[in-house]
Amino acid sequence: MKPAPFDYIAPASVPEAVGVLAERGADSRVLAGGQSLLIELRYRTARPALVVDVNRIPGLSEITVEDGSVHVGALVRHAQLEHARFDDPLAGLFREVAPYVAHPPVRARGTFAGSLAWAHPASEWCALAMALDAGIELEGPSGTRTVSADSWFRGPFATACLPEELVTGVRLPRPPAGATAAFAELRRTHGSFALAAAMVVLRLAGGRVDWVRIGLANAADVPLRAMEAERLMTGERPERELLAQAAARAAAESDPADEPHAPAAYRRHAIGALVRRCLTQAVERAETP
Ligand SMILES: Cc1cc2nc3c(=O)[nH]c(=O)nc-3n(C[C@H](O)[C@H](O)[C@H](O)COP(=O)(O)OP(=O)(O)OC[C@H]3O[C@@H](n4cnc5c(N)ncnc54)[C@H](O)[C@@H]3O)c2cc1C
Structure with a gap:
């Protein structure tokens, strides 16, 4: 489908863009990479009267x-x-x-x-x-x-x-110096959106976890940080049993929806497995100089 007609403007500075949005923000959409917006325009799930293309504004690409x-x-x-x-x-x-x-x-x-x-x-x-x-x-x-x-x-x-x-x-x-990270994702095909994904950034000090962050994608209707799992790990030795408990806690913190190819229970199970994999990898990376 072709997009519904819209006006187009490409401001040359942030103040100019903000000026346009101040006047017409309610019926306009900002265009950045266009990789989501253009699809919405073509399907007409978005019908803005004005598209504000910010790609010509210098200083935003660093x-x-x-x-x-x-x-x-x-x-x-x-x-x-x-x-x-x-x-x-x-x-x-x-x-x-x-x-x-x-x-x-x-x-x-x-x-x-x-x-x-x-x-x-x-x-x-x-x-x-x-x-x-x-x-x-x-x-x-x-x-x-x-x-x-x-x-x-x-x-x-x-x-x-x-x-x-x-x-x-x-x-x-920035994570603290010496932190290590790991990421894991479950998806149906290469390039498709995640059914679930997890990432871990952690630091070990004196053989214990002294800083950890666990992020989850598609584990709820918004991205999540598994804070209870983080609390469970902080100050503890990263032994296999602890990693398994933290992964189970992160899965319990998630609230995934049913999807046609992945019921919620399956996705929650996957989240636990992905978190466990990330925790194991991040700890291995921390322990291997
Ligand atoms: C085939 C395909 C597969 C994809 N797979 C994935 C995937 O696996 N994971 C993933 O995360 N994404 C995926 N995407 C989406 C892709 O990452 C998009 O690039 C991204 O979601 C939106 O970035 P964009 O710069 O293209 O934004 P645009 O499409 O230009 O804009 C998206 C929305 O954000 C608003 N917006 C953008 N920039 C600004 C700004 N500076 N200020 C205010 N509002 C702004 C726009 O108005 C619009 O509403 C996929 C897209 C395609 C086409």
Whole structure:
């Protein structure tokens, strides 16, 4: 199907884009990589009167490594994260996760921030943002604000972004030095959305877990952080029994929906298995210098 007619504008700066959104935000949509929006336009599940293409705005395509955080500009593509080379455990996690996001052509255009703005429950990046307590940076007519990931996701395809606001970037706190990470996903075919996915970032100190984050995708109608499982592990020795208990706890924290190819009970079981695999791998990576 062809999209319904719409006006198109490509602002050259963030203030210009915000000015347009301030006037017409309620009946407009921002276009970033277009890998989700164009499908919505073609199926006419979205019928905005105006499309605001932000791709010509300079300065939004950088990954910036700072002391305590990594900043991902609003136009950083999935492919940039797939090839991230900076010196931080986060770069390894980006490289491990990115190949699970769609196919190379989609990754060449789709953006990290666009994934967070779209808020598909199965999005790997949304789970990563949740696990690491990302701050989503917004600019709107009343200025700038940052929303933490746990307040950002309001439901499937629903976020705290107001129609007159533009996401300008995402700030990810850097895991502590020496942290290791692992990611695992269950999907029906290469390139399809996750039936369930898990990621773990942890650090061992003195043979005990002193810091751990567990993120889950498609484990509920919003991305989840398995905080009870994290609490269970913190301060403990990462023995097999503990990892199994933490994985079971993470599965119990999840609330997956029935899907035609994967009933909820099956998906909950899969979440436990994926978390256990990630925990085991992250611990092995921490123990292998
Ligand atoms: C075949 C296929 C397979 C896919 N598989 C996966 C997958 O496995 N995992 C996954 O996570 N995703 C998958 N996707 C989605 C893909 O990752 C998209 O790139 C991503 O969801 C949206 O990013 P985008 O930059 O393309 O955003 P767009 O499509 O441009 O926009 C998506 C939504 O976010 C809003 N938006 C975007 N940027 C901003 C901004 N800066 N400020 C405010 N609002 C904004 C738009 O208005 C729109 O509502 C797949 C897509 C396709 C086509």
